[in-house]
Amino acid sequence: MTPPQPMPRFAFDNSYARLPDRFFARLDPTPVRAPAMIRVNERLAAELGLDPAALASPAGAAVLAGNATPEGAQPLAQAYAGHQFGNWVPQLGDGRAILLGEVIDAQGRRRDIQLKGSGRTPFSRMGDGRAPLGPVLREYIVSEAMAALGVPTTRALAAVATGEPVMREDVLPGAVLTRVAASHIRVGTFQFFAARGDDAALKALADHVIARHYPDSAEAEDPYLAMLDGVIGRQAALIARWMSLGFIHGVMNTDNMTVSGETIDYGPCAFMDAYHPQTVFSSIDTMGRYAYGNQPRVAHWNLSRLAQAMLPLMGEDIDAAVERAQAAIDTFPARFRAAWLSEMRAKLGLGSARDEDEALIDALMEAMAASGADFTLTFRRLADAAEGCDGPRGQFADPAAFDAWTARWRSRLEADAMTPAARPAALRAANPLYIPRNHLVEEAIAAAMAGDVAPFETLNAVLARPFDEQPGHERHAAPPQPGEVVERTFCGT
Template identity: 65%
Template sequence: MTVHFPFQNSYSALPDSFFARVAPTPVAAPRLIKLNRPLAVQLGLDPDLLETPEGAEILAGKTVPSGADPIAMAYAGHQFGNFVPQLGDGRAILLGEVIDRDGQRRDIQLKGSGPTPFSRRGDGRAALGPVLREYIVSEAMYVLGIPTTRSLAAVVTGEHVLRETALPGAVLTRVASSHIRVGTFQFFAVRRDTDAVRRLADHVITRHYPELLTAERPYHDLLAAVVARQANLVARWLLVGFIHGVMNTDNSSISGETIDYGPCAFMDAYNPSQVFSSIDEMGRYAYANQPRIALWNLTRLAECLLPLFSDEQEKAVAEAQDILGAFGEIFSEAYQAGLRKKVGLFTMRDGDEALIQDLLDAMAKNQADFTLTFRKLGDAAADDGTEVRAQFMEPAAFDEWAGRWRARTSLEPQTPAERQAAMQAVNPIFIPRNHRVEAVIQAAVNNDDYAPFEELVKVLAKPFEDQPDYAAYADPPLPDQRVLQTFCGT
């Protein structure tokens, strides 16, 4: 049998200015590393056929499946605050769209599939390391319950790509609700192509926000909907200690999904100023800056939509500012609600926000591990808190706080066991620790050994469950294992 993709493409039916038609560049000897079989089934694909040599050729871009309409999408973007009027998919090609088993339209994109008209002298290829990183982290984010693009497959190409050194080449098959970004709107807005902005907005409403099709002010409501999704998304990032690393407007998804896992990382020791990205020298995208940057990006989206709001500039600006003004409250509500769950509070009382902030301040001062502190705090709901105390350089700092916390929790009727279970359901024990991800990459790149990759993916698939056989995966890095910088894959 032949591998069949039930494509129903809509983006490639838009005007030619929205994309460039370009086929993937064939590779020498594709070999499947990993297929996400449950996701394949969800997409209506046959995982057994995808694991054949023919399937590997499709997932590597060597063969274009029937019904595909491969395109590289056009977009612009602010990169670290500097506007670039033309970026676009420089190393990714959208094969097409399918309707999954839940009736949701999903993009299937090959990342690392060769040069496009947007490559800007790049080779359009991806190295193995970034492909493995994105597979690991995006799938970890999914099981943590955070909106995200997903990874269908990773394939090695049998070729090398030249970065600082020659590295094994690879292709990631990425699945997304769509790949439309704030930068997609900016591409047309900077060219003063209001008709294209309107066409794009109509497409986004139909695809992502169909409830707005009959709205009285659909474009205003579109901005409000994207603001709400982004505010909730960034709140969820902060609640698991995630740092995106490169929150450019071209990496800000209109659907509200996390997209582009380049120099991303999860914090070990809690530090609001933590930066991992090697190119973020000024800390623009530091952990605690992410809400502010999300609003900055949304403001750029609002600027693009102004001509659709009103012919009167002043009126349009005032309306946009009113919509953007809701971001802070939406974010704060989502973030504080998440924090209350993390510390085991079932109700909201005066003083809760200050109580939780005192814990975060003590964690920062004592270099407490973000993930393990909250996980072990759940255990402390039912024991003496010995393990959570051990996360603090000065355990007395926790003791003082714990006394107030226990007094607060005593005002609620839940039993210690009930509180512990509720906290463990929202506080993971396993995250993609940077040193673990790097170890997996080194084993694959240097030794063609994917056993560590498979094991890490297996552990991360159950982040909230104690897995005694893999307990070491919960440990923070030793001093000589710390990863201080992460890098973009380009």
């Protein structure tokens, strides 16, 4: 008889659970019928000081499915509110997620460990608290790809099948995602307490965020204004990084924007194939509010809601507080543009900054939009052009437009600080060859739903090295064929 396996050990230190009880609801995950491990992220497990083999065992699957609670865990569902598509919802919260606790990783960083799809909570409203397998695998693929691309993001530690059906439009297999984050504190968390006039909770929350994410702000003349400024800076850099990769979040509600500056909630997200600034994939974004080109404006609006929620912390003189907060918010467009220009200069192989760079970048983007050029391959193939080949010319329905732009680009390169010999490698280091193309993600999900996880495993392996040429994986770099194009992506709620 096989002896029982020990439960995985987590060195929990749960700071959020030490906040007042009105910040969350304490409850255990709801057990599932037949937990079975799909995949453990071994590298991330090691970063977190966890034993990958123990996580992959039946005892580990039981923990990560919610059937067993490890020692030191303090399971809870977090409270928050938010603007969803611009509409105010005073209470949202973790309706299908439970925070097990926090660990300190190998680099000394505090990380949340959360189960997503772990059952109903007091914040579930009419939902079942469960997650279908497809959205769990989508979030695993895309969040890990984003990490490999150098984007601040939540991470996927594991995916576990539940052995239970989930009812959506069809009956679907269920799963639980183990999500890792610097924290799960959102703009909507601040809104939750501000809307209730709970200044004491606002202060406790802000103090927690400063200690956890912005410790330097504690020494500022106005720590809360300094924290706000820090969030603005991180979000400007984050959205610029998204845009440089052709990423569309799809549901940039205030409850889906973290104060840590990490990307969170990969629902109807997508990477563009053919470039156009008004590209939308999300099936629920019928008005294009969260289109690719609208993301900076939405981030600015969301940050304004954070500033509004934090006003009670900025002194008794409300007019003065509004003036200071507004001044901070007003810096976002310039900070985003500076971050975006820095990202895009690297994508063009520019080692220095000149005033004409913005017009050069805009001209390429306009030509790409007019021709429906593939976003990822256009930039990737600039390395070939720098070596004297045609580069991305074949991506353009009107090659003459690319030729005209190329003449401007080559003239700019002659005045640049980077040497021609160094440029091709720099371009390949700045421009990925592999992204989670929508048709490949859907293909991997469909295969897994039919019991074959090999395409899921292969796609994850390729996306872990997005900048490296990987012979034999040309299909993973190619745009979709006409019959493979995915036009809509869906939430899993």
